[in-house]
Every structure is written in C-alpha cells, then in structure tokens.
Amino acid sequence: MTLLGQFALWAALLLGLWCVAISFSGRWQGRPELSATVVRSVYAVCGALVVASISLWVGLINHDFNIEYVAAYTSRNLPSYYTFSAFWAGQKGSLLFWAVVLSLFASAAQLLTPRRYADLMPHVAGVTTAVVVFFVCVMLFAANPFERLGFTPADGRGLNPQLQNVGMVIHPPMLYLGYISITIPFAFAVAALLSRRLDTGWIHAIRKWTLVSWLFLAVGITLGMWWAYVELGWGGYWAWDPVENASLLPWLTMTAFLHSVMIQEKRGMLKRWNLGLIVGTFLLSIFGTFITRSGVIASVHSFTQSNVGYFFLGFLAVAGVLSFTLLYTRWPALEAEVRLESILSREAAFLFNNLLFVGIAFSVLWGTLFPILSELVRGTKITVGPPFFNRVNVPLGLLLLALTGVGPLIAWRKASAANLKRQFIGPVSTGVVTLAVLLALGARDFYALMALSLAGFVAGTIVQEFYRGVRARRRMHAESAPVAFGRLVARNRRRYGGYVVHLAVLIYFVAFSGMAFRREMEATLKPGESVELASPFGHTYRLTHMGISQYETLNRIVSAATVSVTKDGKPAGLIISEKRQHVDSFKRPTFEPSTEVGIRSGLQEDLYIVFAGSVQGTEEAVYRFNINPLVWWLWFGGFVLAFGAVLTMWPGGGPLATGPTRAQAGYEVTLVGAGAK
C-alpha cells in the first residue's frame, strides 16, 4: 500500500504543478476549455490525495509496523478508534491530513461557488493548489508518511497517553479544519486582486467560508481548552502557551474580518484593510503551523524539532511577499467610497473593534516571539509568561466586551442623542445593577467585577434587541410571542445568529472571570484522613482519602486514588484520580506516567482532584485539590457559540444573507439607508 500512497503523492504533485502553472500564466483567459481543465485538475489532485490517505489508513489498520509512521504512533493493543485517529497524531500523517482536507475544501469551493463568480475560479484553483503542492512537497522531500523501516518491529511504540482522549480525536482535526479552510477566503481575495474584480463580489462568495473556518477554529480552540483541562492536570485550561497562542492568532484576525466586511458591504469602506486582514489571517495560520512543527519556541504541545520548520518559514516568507506585493500594486483601485461621518456611529464602533482585535493579536504575537526577538536584539533571552498576556489582554478584552454591547445598538453613519438614549438606557442600567449586586455579595476582584458587569450590559443589549424585534413583529403581523420570536430569528438569521454568538462570548467572559476566584490546596493524606476546603460560593467540601488500588487494563497499569467527598455535610460521591503507566503488548512501559484528573463538575464550580503520587509505595497519597468556579459555563458557551454560528450561516434567511449580489464587476452598490433601523 505504501507504493500506491507514494505514487499518489507524486501524481498529486505533478497534477498540482500543472494546475498552478496554467492558472498563474493566465493562458486560460478567453479559453473556456482550458479554464475547465484547470478546475478539473483541482479534483484530480484531490482524488490522488484521497488515494494516498486511504493507503495510510490501510497501513494503520493492518498494523503494518514496517511503515515508520505506523510503528511510531500505534501499537497492537491501542483501541481501534485511536488507531484511526493516529492518522493525524504525528507530524507526517497530519501533513497528509492537511493536504487532503485542503484539496477537499478546494474542490468544494469549485463545486459550490455560484456561476456568477466563474471568472474568479481558475485563480482560486491556482492559489489553493499552490498551497496543496507546498504540503505535498514537504511530505515528499522532508516528512514522508510512507517511509519504510529497514526491519519490521513486532509491535509499535503506541500513542502518547495524553493523546488517548476523546477530545484528542476531535480537537486536532477541528483546529486543522479551521486553519485549512482559511486558505479558501485567502484564495478568493488573491483571485479578486489578480482579476481586478475588486467589488464586494469576492466577499459575498466567501462569506460562508469565513464563517466555517471561524467556527472550526473557535470549536477547535474550545476543545483544546477542554483537553488541557481534563488531561494536563495543572488545573486550568489556558496557559498562553505558544501553540495555544498560535491557534488564537488567526481566530482574532478572522473575527476582526467578520466584523469589518460588514462595513465594506454596507458602506464601501475598508477595502484595503479587509484584504490585509484576510492575507494576515492566512499567514498567521501558516505561522501557527510553523510554531507547532518547528520547535523554535519551546512548548508542551509541539511536535519534536525537525527541518520541516524551514519549509514553513520559507513558504511563509514567499506567501507574505507575494500577497502584499499584489495588494500594493492594486492599492489605488481600493479607494474607499465614503468617509467616516461621525465618531458616534456603528462604523466607528466596528473600526475600534477591529483595532482592538488586531492589537490583541499583535500583543499575543509579540509575547510569543519575545524570547527570540530579545535574543536577537539584546543577546539575552527574555521570556514572558501568563502574567504578561493577562496584564495586556485583560484590559483590551474588557474594552472589546464593552464594544460588543455598543456595536449592535449604535446607528450606522451618525447616531443622534435620541438614538443613544433610547438604545442605551436599558443595557447600561443592567450593567450597573449587576455591579451593585456583585459588590453587595462581597466580590472584590476588580477585573472580574468589570467583566461581569460588562457581561450584564451586553446581555442587556441582546435581550433588548430580541425583545424589540419580537414586539415589532407582533404589532405588524399580530403574531403570538413565540411565533414572532421564531419568525424574527428565521428571517434575519445573520443578525440574530450574530447576537447568539455575542451571547456565547459573554458566557466565555463570565467563565474566565470565575477563575479569578479559584482555590487551591495540596495535601498528603493517609487512608481515612481528610481535609476541608471552602469554595468561593460558600460551600464547604470535606475530602477524605479512601485508599489506592492498583490494576492492569487494556494498555496500561493504573494506580487509582479514591477520595470521598461531602459537600456542606451531605455525601457527594467518590472521585477517582489515576496515575497511569502505559505499556505495549509485551508489558514494557511506553512513555512517562500520566495523570488522569478526577473532576466533579457543576454549574457553580468544579472540584478538580489530581493524584500526584503515593509516598514510597504506601497507601499514603499526595493530592492537589482545586475549586474552579464557573468552568462548566465555558463548555456550555462553546455550544452556544456553535449554535449561533450555524444559525448565521444556515442557507436562506433574510435579505442580508443574500445581500446585493447583483453588483456587477467594477460597480459598487452602497446601501445608504440600510443602516437606519
């Protein structure tokens, strides 16, 4: 099968090179049969990569340990779903995964894009295929997943125990899907620049794609937080690790883009900015891959060091120079059609929102690269950690949260004093009342107070928007409240879906602020001994160490420590935390021991128990206990966010969703009155 896979990779490379050459030569212009061939070669590359992927999967499932990749990531006793997901567990396989998914996306883009953008499509084919070709080259010349060993090991090395988690089966592909799908909007942006079709056409063509990749990134990041929380055992979910930051960066600029395109659609402003943002987002996604794979910056999540990093660095440089040069040559054609009319307008609120998103992205990038930068400039390596990122980003994030409330309320073009009063009285009062209640309850952390009262303000704006929408429908159509609510959302999916996403964002902020009140305690306990721990919600937990049991299962030897919990004097069950030593099928240990955290999750707070080890092999155990308030809401926020985003992009919907798509090349439709709602 490796021969077939190898052959498929070479076929993909040659077909891809042909597609790229024809596309960028421009020979297809005015020759429909040649354009059609360019598009068909996208499907051909995709077919070749699908064949390569199937060959790798066949190798994995058949335990063909002669294949280096199979021997390195699986073993005979590995559960079959992890054997399946080992496809993307390692460097080489994940490169193939990336390439095949990108070419599937590229094919989907060719198939699903309406015919009116037909003259963009050969350009799009060229750009997407160029990226695919890059990945195929990395595989063929640096990290070939089909490489064979000189001998056949009896069993494989097995999958890292920390990757043996359901979250790890879905988290990386989600994140990859996000990273990868950014290429499609980027390809359309480059196509628009190349073809000089610089109206809002390309923006309409990619609206769904940007939302899809934004959603995958958001879900991938949230799943990553969940994985870190349940698997890494340090008690939190976000450590500002370089790899975490790398996934956040394109998400930040993509979020900025989702907002700023609305201004271009409505007002014909920000054309250069939008193109810059989408190019930047693509480059950041490649940068993220570079960070994860090169080992330049030490991170707990990275693959080991390899020369693959140089390929990515080179690609990053070439893609950056080419895109920005192209943008520069089209600069004069991207003049804004109107100027900003008032600082008190939705345009201004969106501009500030964009600056904040980019500012946050810049500070995260700066902090991530700081060890390298300081060594280059000053000769000493200086690192910054979570305190730096929190110090910089908490104030900026809160400002952004405030704008989340302001944006939807303020009028387009120019807000009048009456508009401001009518829109803001309710939400601002909600925020003030939230603050007063929290102060009365004794909360004192400044940033948490700010976050929660701003969340109150934003919640106020969202409720007010829904309420007014329902009220207007009931007046106009004499509908009952639930019917009016349903139709309101169904007919304006983009707008109300957006509000649901805002709701999710404020739930995230509430969950983040909960961590300001976390409690932690370490204890060494003999069986029967117990400790008491008070929670910020005023509950008292009594934790009694019951003992340690040892047993062997499927692919590991387990020491399980059991804690009996009472909450406010009432029994609240047993929590088990484990130390696991994974072994291969000959019972030889593989990897270092890993910890399985015991978590009792609730709406108010999580009790998080880590069994850190036993004292000299006795039943005396060392524990770390954490009480993490409001963590559950983070996972819940993830569902709300996904729901809102899907609602926004659901086919059909209101007039905004279809938009002024009849705009012809070089002709801009500006909806002057559209904002006066």
Add this chain to the structure above:
Amino acid sequence: MKAGHKFLLGAALIVGGVGFLIAEGVKETGVYFLTPTELAAKTASDPTFVENVGFKVGAKVVPGSIRRDQDARTIDFVVSDGVKRYPVTYRGLVPDTFTDANDIEVVVEGRLGRDGIIRATDVLAKCGSRYEAVPEA
C-alpha cells in the same frame, strides 16, 4: 473637529494603549531565560543578581541527583548544561514528565540564594519523546 480626526485620535489612543501595555508588561513580567553558564556569568558580573532577580534556567537534570521528600512535598535535584551545575530545591508538585529517567530537560523558574542553591517557584519538564517517539531500533 472632523469625524476622521476624532477617529484618528481614538485609534492613536488604542494603539498607544496597546504599545504601553506591551512595553510595561515586558518590563514588569519579563524573566531572563539563561543556561547555567550564562547564570554564572550574570552573577559574577552583577552581584545584586543573587536573591533579587527572578529568572528561568533551562538545563538537564543530572542523572541520579533527584531526592524526593513526599511528606514535605519537596524535591531537590541538580541541573547542568555540561559546564556549570546548580542545585535546585522546589516545594510543590512536579509534572508527570519530570521522571527519574536520564536526560530530562527542565525549565526551572526561581531565584538564586546566597548559598548557591536555586529556590524554584516553578518546574517544567520537557521530554524529547513527548509526542514524537523514536521507535527502539
């Protein structure tokens, strides 16, 4: 004042604010990342470095130097880059990757005491085979 100017003022405030927060954040929270050799050079050239300045040291744990005291939850070990050695003492739980196996790389955050022992406030361990395992030949 025109809307454009007001916006530029606001933008300047945001950009300036971000710049200020970054500069101040780096100044307040930046930590030296040194090898044991560099640490020795630093303390030789600047005696106030001892006890006063926090830093991180990236080095390997000297095999066999680990002493664990589970009751007090303290751990003592020696780090080295092959040239200079520093003893470390740490109170707290070390991560799973901190094993007694040979050749583990650690990052120790803390301060140097007058007695030449690093008082660690945090210990991170990175194992070369973390995700990418080399099959035994």
